[in-house]
Amino acid sequence: MENSSSQVPVTVLTGFLGAGKTTLLNRILTEQHGRRYAVIVNEFGEQGIDNDLVVDADEEVFEMNNGCICCTVRGDLIRILGGLMKRADQLDAIIVETTGLADPAPVAQTFFVDQDVADRTKLDAIVTVADAVHLSSQLGEHHEAEEQIAFADVVLLNKIDLVDQSQITGVKDRIRKINPYTKIIETNRCAAPLDEVLGLNAFSLDRVLEVEPDFLDSDHDHEHDDDVTSVSFVSDTPLDLEKFEKWFGNLLQTHGQNILRSKGILDFKNEKDRYVFQGVHMLMDASPMGPWPEKSIRNSRVVFIGRKLETMNLKEGFESCKSD
Amino acid sequence: MNNESVIKSRFEENGKVFETGAPVTGAVSIENAVAVGFGDGSIRFFWPDNDPLEVQAHSGAILSIASSNDGVITGGQDGRFLKISTNAEVEEIYNFGTRWVDNVAAYESMVLCSSGKNVYIWSDENDKPKILEHQSTIGGIAIDQNGRRIAVSCYGGVTLWRLEKNKWKSSKFAWKGSHGKVGFSPDGKYLVTTMQENELHAWRIRDKASFAMSGYPSKVKSFTWAGDNPYLVTAGAKEAICWPFDGKEGPKGRKPLCIASGGQQNATFVESLPGEKAVFAGFRNGMVLLSELSEHPNDVLIQNPTGSEVSNISISPDRSHILVGDSKGQILWSPLWEQ
Numbered sequence: 020m021e022n023s024s025s026q027v028p029v030t031v032l033t034g035f036l037g038a039g040k041t042t043l044l045n046r047i048l049t050e051q052h053g054r055r056y057a058v059i060v061n062e063f064g065e066q067g068i069d070n071d072l073v074v075d076a077d078e079e080v081f082e083m084n085n086g087c088i089c090c091t092v093r094g095d096l097i098r099i100l101g102g103l104m105k106r107a108d109q110l111d112a113i114i115v116e117t118t119g120l121a122d123p124a125p126v127a128q129t130f131f132v133d134q135d136v137a138d139r140t141k142l143d144a145i146v147t148v149a150d151a152v153h154l155s156s157q158l159g160e161h162h163e164a165e166e167q168i169a170f171a172d173v174v175l176l177n178k179i180d181l182v183d184q185s186q187i188t189g190v191k192d193r194i195r196k197i198n199p200y201t202k203i204i205e206t207n208r209c210a211a212p213l214d215e216v217l218g219l220n221a222f223s224l225d226r227v228l229e230v231e232p233d234f235l236d237s238d239h240d241h242e243h244d245d246d247v248t249s250v251s252f253v254s255d256t257p258l259d260l261e262k263f264e265k266w267f268g269n270l271l272q273t274h275g276q277n278i279l280r281s282k283g284i285l286d287f288k289n290e291k292d293r294y295v296f297q298g299v300h301m302l303m304d305a306s307p308m309g310p311w312p313e314k315s316i317r318n319s320r321v322v323f324i325g326r327k328l329e330t331m332n333l334k335e336g337f338e339s340c341k342s343d
Numbered sequence: 344m345n346n347e348s349v350i351k352s353r354f355e356e357n358g359k360v361f362e363t364g365a366p367v368t369g370a371v372s373i374e375n376a377v378a379v380g381f382g383d384g385s386i387r388f389f390w391p392d393n394d395p396l397e398v399q400a401h402s403g404a405i406l407s408i409a410s411s412n413d414g415v416i417t418g419g420q421d422g423r424f425l426k427i428s429t430n431a432e433v434e435e436i437y438n439f440g441t442r443w444v445d446n447v448a449a450y451e452s453m454v455l456c457s458s459g460k461n462v463y464i465w466s467d468e469n470d471k472p473k474i475l476e477h478q479s480t481i482g483g484i485a486i487d488q489n490g491r492r493i494a495v496s497c498y499g500g501v502t503l504w505r506l507e508k509n510k511w512k513s514s515k516f517a518w519k520g521s522h523g524k525v526g527f528s529p530d531g532k533y534l535v536t537t538m539q540e541n542e543l544h545a546w547r548i549r550d551k552a553s554f555a556m557s558g559y560p561s562k563v564k565s566f567t568w569a570g571d572n573p574y575l576v577t578a579g580a581k582e583a584i585c586w587p588f589d590g591k592e593g594p595k596g597r598k599p600l601c602i603a604s605g606g607q608q609n610a611t612f613v614e615s616l617p618g619e620k621a622v623f624a625g626f627r628n629g630m631v632l633l634s635e636l637s638e639h640p641n642d643v644l645i646q647n648p649t650g651s652e653v654s655n656i657s658i659s660p661d662r663s664h665i666l667v668g669d670s671k672g673q674i675l676w677s678p679l680w681e682q
Binding site (some may be wrong): 078094 | 381437441442480498519520521
């Protein structure tokens with residue numbers, strides 16, 4: 020395993036056409052003086068990026084033959100990231116701009132599935148640029164808009180100068196309902212501090228420990244079955260490792276397609292270490308992350324973002340993992 | 344990673360080591376030299392009797408290199424498809440702009456390359472390239488021993504193009520999944536590809552019967568052919584895995600030979616020793632072994648671990664020298680035989 024300092028961070032930029040992805044990209048490229056970035060763009064994307072290391076790609080999503088039915092990856096990313104790692108010059112970061120209608124899952128899954136990609140690069144964060152004027156209607160009309168919010172570690176709520184305060188509050192509520200753990204930054208012309216967009220390490224297990232989401236009460240109003248929502252549970256009783264592995268493995272097997280993201284910090288009976296996991300659909304990364312810090316409350320917290328979560332008996336399942 | 348207790352191999356003792364600072368991305372024989380492509384866009388010619396010659400060719404990494412009639416051809420991340428002669432003359436065959444030139448190949452005076460989903464072919468007669476289109480980005484290209492067939496791999500399998508009455512006619516060899524490198528067996532009867540999954544796929548061209556060669560702990564990045572059988576020699580495991588391609592059914596239902604078993608890590612590059620039943624295997628930690636194609640092989644240490652993945656092993660055309668290159672840019676250039 021390579022150490023993390025030799026892995027080049029990759030930021031994935033999503034958002035509907037016209038939301039402001041190119042504006043943000045050009046800000047990153049012009050303001051981060053002395054840093055060397057490679058930008059992977061799509062021929063159907065917005066034009067006008069000024070950088071000497073722009074790589075044209077087709078978004079080629081393909082299925083892996085690994086028995087995981089929802090496991091799709093971005094074949095072009097495997098090829099291009101591999102190619103960029105052959106360069107003699109060291110890159111500070113790589114930015115992948117996706118087309119407006121892209122589902123972020125295959126991008127994220129590429130980093131779980133391909134060993135060469137995982138050895139040499141790491142997924143830093145998924146940043147979604149959203150248009151404050153149009154996001155509400157886009158969420159109602161396009162699956163992909165919901166997915167882009169659900170996967171976002173950061174949402175840049177852009178063009179806020181074109182809407183009033185009550186509209187901003189409305190859009191933010193809508194975002195929070197899909198993904199309460201994303202950070203929302205209100206901007207005009209994507210003028211966000213760049214250290215809140217880059218270098219976030221959002222997919223590392225360490226980071227799961229640092230982000231303390233506001234735990235919502237889990238009774239949401241469902242508008243219709245296709246809505247992406249989130250639920251979270253806490254247990255003060257230590258969990259049974261075997262029971263949890265069995266329940267969680269089975270859950271991802273059966274419902275992985277509808278679980279977009281999952282995260283958790285777990286306290287297992289008779290284990291001195293904290294266990295941390297995070298997953299994308301059926302793929303999961305999990306590891307003990309050292310002993311519980313002194314003075315911290317030992318409990319188990321899990322979060323799911325997805326569709327039809329109410330059909331998965333999540334609460335009962337989680338409760339059944341408690342140790343006797 | 345070398346520590347004091349390491350005993351140098353004869354090849355390390357007698358050879359020269361060059362630290363180029365740029366990853367070795369490919370190498371090929373040309374005239375009496377080995378031409379090496381690097382991640383900084385340069386190529387270097389290594390001769391048995393002279394100092395190496397460096398030519399700055401591309402900006403960005405060289406992605407593919409092959410030898411043609413009158414020079415090496417290279418494809419780069421700068422979108423350029425170049426021909427470079429052994430006296431350092433650089434000629435641009437084509438410029439694809441922001442699109443990478445991922446694969447190149449040549450047969451006599453015919454040169455071809457792939458960029459995106461297309462293969463571009465230049466023959467003697469005309470300046471304009473002939474374009475062969477495919478459904479997804481191309482993983483690899485290969486020309487058969489007679490220059491009459493071109494194999495192109497991409498997502499979903501291989502397209503085999505045949506030159507018939509001056510027209511390229513295609514035939515599909517389908518297998519679900521993403522295919523990378525492609526090659527013909529030396530007798531031209533089989534097609535082999537590396538896959539995104541940890542396996543290889545092969546088709547008997549005559550009837551399109553296909554089979555997988557699997558069980559690898561990592562992706563298979565390199566394969567070659569060795570011996571008279573011949574064997575398909577593959578990287579991707581802790582040993583060099585050699586599949587027998589003799590008989591009617593090839594390796595179907597048969598066990599491979601496992602040789603070069605001294606490495607602690609997975610093999611990343613394999614090369615045969617022309618004219619001998621022997622194989623070089625380079626490993627992820629930089630170690631290189633020479634091993635016999637037999638049930639009970641003897642291994643010879645060529646290079647101790649360097650800490651960087653072996654990305655190329657080449658033998659000079661006169662068989663006098665071996666070149667080993669790694670992903671950090673170290674080159675070992677050494678006489679192959681006792682002086």
